[in-house]
Amino acid sequence: MTDPEAPEDAPGVEPDDEKIVAATPEELAKRGRTTPRSIEREMKESYLTYALSVIHSRALPDVRDGLKPSQRRILVAMNDLNLSPRAKYRKCAKVAGDTSGNYHPHGESVIYPTLVRMAQDFSLRYPLVDGQGNFGSIDGDPPAAMRYTEARMAGITMEILADLDKETVDLEPNYDETRMQPTVLPSRFPNLLCNGSDGIAVGMATSLPPHNLREIGRGLIALLEDPDLETDELLKLVPGPDFPTGGTIMGRSGIVQAYTTGRGLIRVRAKYDIEENKNRSQIVFSEIPYQTKKGGNDTGIIAKIVQVVKDGRIVGIADVTDYSNRDGMRLVVKLKKGEDPQVVLNQLWKFTPLQSTYSIINLAIDRRQPRTLPLRDLMSAWLVHRRDVIRRRTxxxxxxxxxxxxxxxxxxxxxxxxxxxxxxxxxxxxxxxxxxxxxxxxxxxxxxxxxxxxxxxxxxxxxxxxxxxxxxxxxxxxxxxxxxxxxxxxxxxxxxxxxLLEIIEKYGDERRTEISLEEVDGSIDIADLITEDLAVVTLSRENYIKRVPLDTFRAQARGGRGIKGADLKDSDVQRSVIVTSTHDYLLFFSNMGQVFWQKGYQIPEAGRNSKGRSITNVLQLREGEEINTILRVPEFDDDRFIVFATKSGIVKKTKLEAYSRPKKGGIRAILVDEDDEVVSVRLAKPGDTVLLSMSGGRAIRFDESSVRSMGRTSRGVKGVKLKEGDSVVGMVVAEPDAFLLTATENGFGKRTPLVDYPIKGRGGQGVIDIKSTARNGAVIQAKFCREDDDLMFITTSGMIVRTHVADVSSIGRNTQGVRLVNLKGDDKLVSVEVVSGSDLERFSSDGEEASSEDGVESPPPQATSDDASEEADLEDGDDVDDGYVDGGDDGDDIDSVLDDEGEEE
Missing domain, CATH: 1.10.268.10 (Topoisomerase, domain 3)
Incomplete structure (x- = not known):
């Protein structure tokens, strides 16, 4: 601005400048040099122009390709350089320079951070840039300078750029009008839905969560087939966000709200296991919430834990050690002696970023306007874009x-x-x-x-x-x-x-983030928000439990090898499997006679190859206590009983209703002798018969009425007279029109009509069920089944075989049986579960067999001379009927000194 006191001959000052400077605003207006305006109007219009520029050109993604202008221009510049997934890496400085010079006139210093984020696998669910060098870490470490790093496009980015040269999108001049640039990319890959986006504009912000490609693909296909599909139906296909860092989403209410309205809050917790190390516990965190730094600055998880321990807000922590490496994250919080891990966990959730709140704001540019969109509208907008792209390409x-x-x-x-x-x-x-x-x-x-x-x-x-x-x-x-x-x-x-099917097949992967139905305050979501479906709940010998959808396992012919049911450690084996509905109650009975209560959907869901979660994270077990029976109870009926069988042959019957109100730490289910343990628990109703199966190959069947109803804290009565070295391995509540499926550890077994087993008094030795030979091995389990049921066999190596009951030969009681499972090497059969035919029909949408993309159907085994000899009848003399003690005497009844209303443990 000209100084009014400057001399006339001052450089750059004309003689008339003094008159102009000294003139009034009205005189200046008359000369055409200025236009008088209200300061309020000028500020308003200028700020709105700035705000719209930030909204459209910087902060918010386009609903069609999910990219902000800076991201889109980087990808276009890389495409110009032919940096395909098979090309050589190029310096990031070259990419940033070309982007700045050709498309994005804001300097390389703001382009490179955007490029870095597109290469970080902990920032994007499906990274768009394949980087080579130091691109930062989840600890908060900064990336190397762009002159040291190299990059090229990831394979999935080529799907976003596909058909760009076929006039599929509009073009506009770049900032200096020397070349044309696309206003949006064709985006064959639903980038916004799968990778999400974050940004802060003027007066508004966006926070779109990432999702799993397979789930989004299924949802888009369903929306294609039914454009009027409701959000409730979409929720069954897209259950919730899937963060690149995993973690566990607590509750579904926030998800439902966000998907319905476009806004919602969800709470994400780190994934953990509790390990026992000598006489101390330690909490091991393997995954952390999205957008949370593990180490680094003062806001990182480790630094925050150290700070709250110093402040005295958490007193039970002895040490925090980070053992993370390229194989995965392992953040170990070691506790002081005698500290309760659950108490420390609750404190960590409260005071550290191990639990964080993620705000879902589905705000994106739709038809040149910022709009907050529900999930269904986001998916519909992408489909509309793809229709337009295909039409223009055609x-x-x-x-x-x-x-x-x-x-x-x-x-x-x-x-x-x-x-x-x-x-x-x-x-x-x-x-x-x-x-x-x-x-x-x-x-x-x-x-x-x-x-x-x-x-x-x-x-x-x-x-x-x-x-x-x-x-x-x-x-x-x-x-x-x-x-x-x-x-x-x-x-x-x-x-x-x-x-979509091609992209899902090529780039789809398993879900990383678990969704728990438990809210952070301990309440449970209403059942209407939960999809009722069949699931397989498995429990390993090292006490890892998980829930897997039943249709993961394809039905195979008898003798099939099956598919891998879990990625277990060499020292671990699966020991229990049960098929249940997500709405059913599950009663967990321990070897010490305790019972715990859970809903089916409360069991952590995991992938087929996952080992699952430690059961100590689900149930409050005592030292040395193990779960050996999981009982499925759709509802608590007053007319049914729970029947117990112990290893030493003790049986007990108690009303089911007595177990409908358990405590969080469990309640006593049966009084067990010090040298005994519970081996089987079953439901029964008046008029049923009970059949006990022994490891030596014998079985005994008697009326349930021969066991009088007792209280929860009773011991029970003698059910069978065991030979030396023999033990009870299973119990069946028999039904006349059903079959008994007996399985041995070497993979052999048979199906025999239950009517072949005579009903006599409890306390006898029983009759021969199957011959326990060196070929068969010991009996490991006995189940009742029907023709239309399915069977699931599980082995020590973690293999699970699903086959039809009808594929197992129905043969007599005095036989050796046939091969049930084709075992490899030293593998052993450890468990059998029956999948009810009525459940299969109820939960099957099309009546076809459930399948898995990894499952390989096995042809029915060919009959051999060995199979013929396997079914050879034994001599009638082997049937030990004289071992019965008819009407076993009530003198064997040893009730507990505690009455039915006694104190619970």
Whole structure:
């Protein structure tokens, strides 16, 4: 601004400048130098212009490709450099420089951080950049300078850029109008839904969570097939966010609210296990909440834990050690002697970032306006974009095909009249005269005439003429196909669906984030928010429990090898498997006679290959206590009983209703002798019969009425007279029209009608059920089943085989049995579970067998001479009927000194 006191001969000051400076605003307005405006109006309009610029050009992603302008321009610059997934890495400084020089005029210092984030696998669920070098870490370590790092596009980025050169999107001039840039990318991959986005604009912010590609793909396909699909149905296909760092989402209410309204709050906890180290416990964290730093600055998890311990807010922690490496995260919080891990965990959730709140704000640019969109609208917007891209691509391809067909038609005319064409060309003085003469002679267009003049003599061979005809026929078919796509919306829908299936197959992976139905305050979500479905609950010998959808396992023929049911350690084996509904109650009975109560959906869900969660994170078990029976109870009926069997042959019957109100730490279910343990627990109703199976191959069947009903804290009565070295391995509540499935540790067994087992008094020795030989091994379990049921066999190596009951031969009681499972090496059969046929029908949507993409069906085993000998009958003399003690005497009844209302443990 000119100084009014400057001398007239001061440099840059004209003589009239003093008059201008000294003039009033009105005089300046008259001279056309300024326009008087209200300061309020000027501030308002200028700020709105700035705000709109930030919203559209910087902070918010486009709902169609999920990219902000800076991200889009980086990918376009990398595409210009041909940095495909198979190309050599290029310096990030080159990428940032080209982006800044060609598309994004904001300096390399703001471009490089955006490039870095697109390469971090802990920031994006599906990284868009393949980086080489130091791109930072989850500890908060900064990336190396861009002159040291290299990058190229990831494979999934090519799906976002697919068909960019086919006029599928609008182009606009860059900042200096020297080249054109796309306003949006074709985005064959649903980037916004799978990778999410974060940004702060003026007066608004966005926080879109990432999701699993397989789940989003299934949801999009369902929306394609039914455009009126409700959000409730989408929730069954897309259960919730899937963060790149894993963790556990606590409760579904926030998810439901966010997916319905576009806004919601969810709480994410670190994933942990509790380990016992000598006489102390330690909490091991393997995954942390999204966008939380593990180490680094004062806001990191480790620093925060150290601070709260110093402040005295948590007193039970002895040490914090980070054992994380390239194989995964392992953050160990060691506790002081005698400290309760659950108490320390609750304190860590409260005072540290191990539990964080993620705010879902589905705000994106939709039709040039910032809009907050529910999940269904986000998915619909992407589908609309893909329809437009496919339509524009088809129009481009149609135009190119028609242009080529036009040329080919001209060449065909020339080939058919080649002698006359040559004569005209030879008689012409120049090329222009030849083109004019050809057009006049054959009615050709200028382009056709040009193509004929440019035609080489080699095109006149018979082979070339044949190729010309083939090309013409191909072009005619392509043009008809393109026009059909443009005329029929269902063709476009089919193309989108095919693209989604291809991308899911190529890039889909397992969910990383677990979703717990337990809210952080301990309350449980209402059952209406939970999808009722069948699931397989497995428990390993080292006490890892998990819930897997039943349709993960395909039904196979008898003798199949199965598929891997869990990725267990060498020292661990699966020892229990139960099929349940997510709405059923599960009663967990321990070897010490305690019972714990859980809902099916409260069991942590995990992938088929996951080992699951430690059961100590689910149930409050005492030292040395193990769960050996999981009982499925759809509802608590007053007329049913729970029947117990112990290893030493003691049985007990108690009303089911007595176990409907357990405490958090469990309650006593049966009084067990010091040298005894519970081996089986079953439900029974009046009139049922009970069958006990022994490891030596015998079985005994008696009426439930022979065991009088007792209280929870009673011991029970003698159920069977055991031989030396024998023990009870299983118990079945028999039904007359069912079969008894007996399985041995070497994978052999048989199915026998229950009517073949006579009903006699309890306390006897029983009859032969199956011969326990060196080939068969000891009996490991006995189950009742029906023709329409399925069987699930589980082995020590973690293999799970699912087969139909009908595939197992129905043979007599006095037989050796047939092969049930084809075991490898030293593998042993450890458990059998029956999948009810009524449940299969109830939860099957189409009546077909459930399948798994990893499952390989095995052909039925061929009959051999060994199989024939396996079913050979034993001598009748082996049936030990005289061992019975009819009507076992009540003198064997040893009730507890505690009455039914006694104190619970």
């Amino acid at each position: 129009m481009y391809l149609l135009r190119k095909a028609e242009e080529r067909k036009h040329i080919v038609d001209g060449l065909r005319i020339a080939v058919d009249n080649i002698d006359r064409v040559i004569q005209i060309i030879r008689a012409s003085a120049n090329r222009d005269e030849a083109k004019t003469a050809l057009s006049a002679e054959f009615g050709l267009s200028p382009r056709q005439s040009q193509a004929i003049v440019d035609m080489r003599l080699g095109s006149l061979t018979g082979l070339e003429r044949e190729k010309l005809e083939e090309e013409h026929a191909k072009l005619v078919a392509e043009i008809a196909d393109y026009r059909d796509i443009l005329d029929r919306a269902e063709r476009v829908t089919a193309i989108i669906k095919e693209d």
